Amino acid sequence: MDFRLTDDQRMLQDAARDFMKTEARSDQITIWYEQKTFHLPEIWEKAAGLGWLGMRLPEAYGGAGMGAFDCGVVFEELGRGPLPGAYFSSGVLAAEILLAGAPEALKQRLLPAIGDGSAIVVPALADPSNRFGAESVTTRLEKAGAGFVLEGSKRYVQDGGAATHFLVAARRDDGRIALACIARNAPGVSVCHQQGFLIGASEVRFERAAVDPADVFGDWNTVEDALTRALPILGAFITGALQEISEFTNAYTSERIVYGQPIGRYQRVQDNCIEILNHLDATRWITWETLWKLDTGQDARAAARQCKAVASEGYFQGCNQSHMVFAGPGTDYRHPLMAHSVLAHALYPYLGSPLHNKRAMMDIRFPRKV
Amino acid sequence: MDFNLQADTPEIAAFRKEVSDWLDANMKEGEHIRLTGIWSTVHDDAEYLFRRRLAEKLGRKGWLFPTYAKEHGGGGLTTAHRNVLEVELDRRGLPLGNVFYTRAELVVPAVTMFGTDEQKREFLPPMMRGDVAVWQLLTEPHGGSDIATCRTRAIREGDDYVINGQKIMVGHHTKADWLMVLTNTAPEGKRHENLSWFYIPADLPGISYTHLNLMMGVKNAVYLDNVRVPAKYLVGGENNGWKVASAYLVLEQGGGGSLGESTLLRNVVARCEEVQPDGTRLIDDPDVRDQLADMMLDVDTERLWGMRNYWHYNEKTPHRYAGPQYFFFQRMVRLRNAERLQKMLGYDALVPEERYDELGDFEYNVRYGPGMMHGGGTLHTDRIIISRCLGLGRNVEGKRQAKG
Numbered sequence: 001m002d003f004r005l006t007d008d009q010r011m012l013q014d015a016a017r018d019f020m021k022t023e024a025r026s027d028q029i030t031i032w033y034e035q036k037t038f039h040l041p042e043i044w045e046k047a048a049g050l051g052w053l054g055m056r057l058p059e060a061y062g063g064a065g066m067g068a069f070d071c072g073v074v075f076e077e078l079g080r081g082p083l084p085g086a087y088f089s090s091g092v093l094a095a096e097i098l099l100a101g102a103p104e105a106l107k108q109r110l111l112p113a114i115g116d117g118s119a120i121v122v123p124a125l126a127d128p129s130n131r132f133g134a135e136s137v138t139t140r141l142e143k144a145g146a147g148f149v150l151e152g153s154k155r156y157v158q159d160g161g162a163a164t165h166f167l168v169a170a171r172r173d174d175g176r177i178a179l180a181c182i183a184r185n186a187p188g189v190s191v192c193h194q195q196g197f198l199i200g201a202s203e204v205r206f207e208r209a210a211v212d213p214a215d216v217f218g219d220w221n222t223v224e225d226a227l228t229r230a231l232p233i234l235g236a237f238i239t240g241a242l243q244e245i246s247e248f249t250n251a252y253t254s255e256r257i258v259y260g261q262p263i264g265r266y267q268r269v270q271d272n273c274i275e276i277l278n279h280l281d282a283t284r285w286i287t288w289e290t291l292w293k294l295d296t297g298q299d300a301r302a303a304a305r306q307c308k309a310v311a312s313e314g315y316f317q318g319c320n321q322s323h324m325v326f327a328g329p330g331t332d333y334r335h336p337l338m339a340h341s342v343l344a345h346a347l348y349p350y351l352g353s354p355l356h357n358k359r360a361m362m363d364i365r366f367p368r369k370v
Numbered sequence: 371m372d373f374n375l376q377a378d379t380p381e382i383a384a385f386r387k388e389v390s391d392w393l394d395a396n397m398k399e400g401e402h403i404r405l406t407g408i409w410s411t412v413h414d415d416a417e418y419l420f421r422r423r424l425a426e427k428l429g430r431k432g433w434l435f436p437t438y439a440k441e442h443g444g445g446g447l448t449t450a451h452r453n454v455l456e457v458e459l460d461r462r463g464l465p466l467g468n469v470f471y472t473r474a475e476l477v478v479p480a481v482t483m484f485g486t487d488e489q490k491r492e493f494l495p496p497m498m499r500g501d502v503a504v505w506q507l508l509t510e511p512h513g514g515s516d517i518a519t520c521r522t523r524a525i526r527e528g529d530d531y532v533i534n535g536q537k538i539m540v541g542h543h544t545k546a547d548w549l550m551v552l553t554n555t556a557p558e559g560k561r562h563e564n565l566s567w568f569y570i571p572a573d574l575p576g577i578s579y580t581h582l583n584l585m586m587g588v589k590n591a592v593y594l595d596n597v598r599v600p601a602k603y604l605v606g607g608e609n610n611g612w613k614v615a616s617a618y619l620v621l622e623q624g625g626g627g628s629l630g631e632s633t634l635l636r637n638v639v640a641r642c643e644e645v646q647p648d649g650t651r652l653i654d655d656p657d658v659r660d661q662l663a664d665m666m667l668d669v670d671t672e673r674l675w676g677m678r679n680y681w682h683y684n685e686k687t688p689h690r691y692a693g694p695q696y697f698f699f700q701r702m703v704r705l706r707n708a709e710r711l712q713k714m715l716g717y718d719a720l721v722p723e724e725r726y727d728e729l730g731d732f733e734y735n736v737r738y739g740p741g742m743m744h745g746g747g748t749l750h751t752d753r754i755i756i757s758r759c760l761g762l763g764r765n766v767e768g769k770r771q772a773k774g
């Protein structure tokens with residue numbers, strides 16, 4: 001048992017902190033979220049220069065072959081922002097899906113491009129608004145001559161607006177699921193930003209969009225494998241977000257004087273701060289343990305789903321508790337809490353709601369007999 | 371980062387084998403005994419004798435207080451050795467800190483920190499060897515949250531103190547050999563500077579006991595009626611009792627962490643996987659699965675924070691709020707699990723089952739959840755402590771200075 005970061009991890013952490021301080025200050029982030037700026041090309045390129053896109057990619061594909069925990073250390077700092085962009089969806093999830101099942105030629109073409117930032121590959125998995133998992137895939141991958149065409153619509157694709165490519169989960173003629181890689185500017189693909197209390201989500205439509213058969217691969221298990229390795233990184237991002245919320249909320253309880261005393265003296269307010277703290281540490285520790293499991297080659301399938309469930313629930317509830325403390329001022333889009341509040345809502349259903357992921361965890365640990 | 375509890379060096383692996391073999395051999399006679407909780411309504415002589423004998427044997431090897439100095443009855447071993455003992459005992463249904471019914475776990479550090487050399491020589495070995503059962507007497511009938519307002523008086527008379535007062539909600543269903551008593555030695559003195567901490571034999575004339583029948587087990591009212599106590603039993607000096615008590619309350623309030631796995635969860639899962647008379651299994655019921663999932667999430671957080679605290683405590687790298695946070699959360703989880711048990715099992719959750727040790731029994735947990743909420747402070751006072759640790763509403767000056 002040892003809960004220290006290594007020296008290298010500390011250096012990574014410092015580098016990520018410096019990066020956030022210079023590139024993405026809190027007041028700046030607040031404005032991006034207010035204006036729904038979900039992709040910042042300049043920052044994206046700098047992050048690519050630091051090797052933070054596709055951090056875990058093997059060297060053969062231009063990556064640094066970093067450990068899961070190392071990657072988590074960086075994502076925790078990005079989450080503190082929270083930095084908008086497809087860092088997770090392209091740099092982690094898409095990279096893992098491709099690694100898990102793409103044909104070699106496709107890997108060669110896309111993975112190094114993910115790493116250097118020139119390609120932004122975004123998974124488009126579930127079709128409907130309120131479900132996730134294999135059942136949620138209804139977009140069709142129809143045979144057409146020597147190739148395939150995609151037909152269907154993915155209602156909410158996180159980071160879809162920034163994508164250069166999509167990794168689309170779709171059903172073949174026989175009902176089996178496959179993944180198809182398609183360029184965003186391919187004929188028949190249209191992307192429409194979703195407006196509302198979310199950020200970065202787009203509806204992506206496929207109308208007889210042609211796919212090269214060489215770019216079709218895998219099945220839903222490919223996605224599940226990738227999720228096992230990716231979800232804990234999202235957990236790290238949310239850990240950072242909750243850390244930030246906890247810190248600025250606690251600080252406010254000493255600054256804000258109401259009825260002649262700092263609000264932190266009120267037990268109701270203290271309860272809010274403690275709820276945030278508990279969500280933070282629940283998220284942090286299941287995330288850390290799961291990352292460690294990944295790095296030591298253990299079965300992390302159930303833990304990864306658990307991690308997403310705990311993190312998303314915690315982010316959502318943590319924001320609400322913080323709203324109770326900040327009251328009126330915290331509802332202003334110019335308040336740092338609002339960036340988190342918007343993102344916590346957007347990430348709640350992303351890759352499965354907490355309930356979905358808890359059930360997925362149970363199905364892995366205790367397969368159902370009926 | 372390493373979460374492995376069993377990444378043993380060759381030396382530790384050998385120690386694990388030694389401990390494991392030893393426990394297998396020495397716990398054999400207890401195989402058919404149903405282990406009860408730290409406070410229990412069940413009193414079983416066979417269990418009592420078995421656990422006391424086991425503690426004495428462990429104590430003789432220095433294994434009850436493995437990391438303490440050998441000269442005082444400890445094991446002179448490392449934290450890694452302690453991990454082994456903790457995990458191996460837990461696996462067999464007993465926590466290291468409670469092999470039998472005593473709170474020596476709290477008193478030993480207090481005496482080690484505040485006792486004179488003579489007191490250490492006299493008091494520590496019997497506790498560490500598992501020869502004596504110790505109770506903690508803090509709470510008084512007028513209210514336990516505010517222990518600093520202590521009404522039990524200790525008045526100096528020559529070489530003795532004379533103690534008068536009443537304590538409540540203390541001890542176990544089995545008898546005490548020694549008591550740690552918080553008293554007031556200067557009623558007019560400044561708050562927190564008027565208390566004194568005594569470590570006294572439990573059978574001094576003037577001490578009497580009454581059992582209290584409580585939802586989670588038996589505790590006691592203790593009456594101290596002109597109890598004459600030689601001054602050598604005062605630990606930490608007169609009017610210094612608050613400091614002594616504070617030092618170990620950190621431990622009672624979760625600061626030491628734990629490496630245990632949840633027996634309750636293990637039993638619930640096994641129970642849900644059994645085929646019922648109608649041929650179905652609870653674990654295939656979607657509602658039960660949802661309850662179980664929530665229970666697992668909570669229990670896992672508790673397990674991880676237990677490890678975190680254990681590690682910080684043993685590495686001597688203090689953590690700002692980890693103790694009270696864990697303590698609070700642990701009790702909330704017990705309460706939520708009590709409710710979940712009823713949701714999953716219905717009436718079965720209200721009837722004890724002999725096949726489970728008490729701590730892993732459903733009926734026990736249903737009343738343990740609400741009953742155990744207040745030991746060592748209430749959920750409300752826990753949160754006051756966490757808030758202090760976080761400095762909520764208290765950093766006004768610091769902030770102003772920081773802003774210049």
Ligand SMILES: Cc1cc2nc3c(=O)[nH]c(=O)nc-3n(C[C@H](O)[C@H](O)[C@H](O)COP(=O)(O)OP(=O)(O)OC[C@H]3O[C@@H](n4cnc5c(N)ncnc54)[C@H](O)[C@@H]3O)c2cc1C
Binds near residue numbers: 516
């Ligand atoms: C299982 C168990 C084991 C125990 N073991 C021991 C033991 O070994 N030794 C021992 O000495 N005692 C022991 N106790 C007693 C325990 O320490 C007290 O019950 C506890 O400190 C609370 O005191 P009280 O019950 O008198 O409640 P009170 O102090 O009367 O509190 C009543 C209510 O007021 C609330 N309250 C009080 N102060 C505040 C505040 N400042 N802000 C907000 N709310 C407040 C409390 O939270 C509670 O809801 C044990 C209790 C239990 C349940």
